[in-house]
Amino acid sequence: MAETLIIYYSSTGYNQKVANSIAKKLDADLFEVKPVKPYDKDMWAAWDIAQAERKSGQLPELQTNVPDMSQYQRIIFGGPAWGYTISNPLQAFLKQADFAGNPVYPWVTFYDHDEQYLTDLKQQLNNGQVKDLLELTMGVLNDDQSLNSAIDHWLEKIK
Numbered sequence: 690m691a692e693t694l695i696i697y698y699s700s701t702g703y704n705q706k707v708a709n710s711i712a713k714k715l716d717a718d719l720f721e722v723k724p725v726k727p728y729d730k731d732m733w734a735a736w737d738i739a740q741a742e743r744k745s746g747q748l749p750e751l752q753t754n755v756p757d758m759s760q761y762q763r764i765i766f767g768g769p770a771w772g773y774t775i776s777n778p779l780q781a782f783l784k785q786a787d788f789a790g791n792p793v794y795p796w797v798t799f800y801d802h803d804e805q806y807l808t809d810l811k812q813q814l815n816n817g818q819v820k821d822l823l824e825l826t827m828g829v830l831n832d833d834q835s836l837n838s839a840i841d842h843w844l845e846k847i848k
């Protein structure tokens with residue numbers, strides 16, 4: 690069994706690409722968080738829904754159960770910034786998840802604003818130690834060489 694579990698959510702594929710790349714480099718297990726109802730691929734349409742969910746306090750229902758994290762030595766946790774913070778599907782996941790005392794290494798993908806991501810993650814994550822955040826902007830995500838070296842640099846720091 691792998692030592693590292695990568696948990697991620699991706700709506701339009703960027704985080705999936707990051708998760709797959711890290712999984713390959715570390716020989717890690719992958720766990721994709723999936724909402725029952727996928728969000729619109731159009732950012733603003735998705736934002737309307739996400740905002741309404743936040744206002745009503747109703748986070749999305751997930752297709753997936755929470756994995757048993759006590760089997761792992763560390764967790765890598767990645768997803769997009771939505772409204773400066775954690776995406777709704779990952780917020781729903783965090784409500785249910787027990788990180789079993791593991792160190793948790795987060796990454797986030799975004800255009801230009803993720804200001805509340807790390808603070809909120811520290812507040813919402815249950816029973817894990819949240820480490821430094823790897824921030825990946827669209828410029829980096831759209832350039833395979835930059836993305837690869839950002840990931841390698843981060844993995845070198847956290848190993």
Ligand SMILES: Cc1cc2nc3c(=O)[nH]c(=O)nc-3n(C[C@H](O)[C@H](O)[C@H](O)COP(=O)(O)O)c2cc1C
Binds near residue numbers: 700701704735773799
């Ligand atoms: C509902 C929604 C809200 C978003 N809010 C932000 C934001 O506050 N700041 C930002 O820089 N990007 C924002 N974005 C852009 C996403 O961060 C970007 O689409 C995401 O990182 C792409 O990852 P994915 O392909 O794995 O879904 C938002 C996107 C969506 C769909």
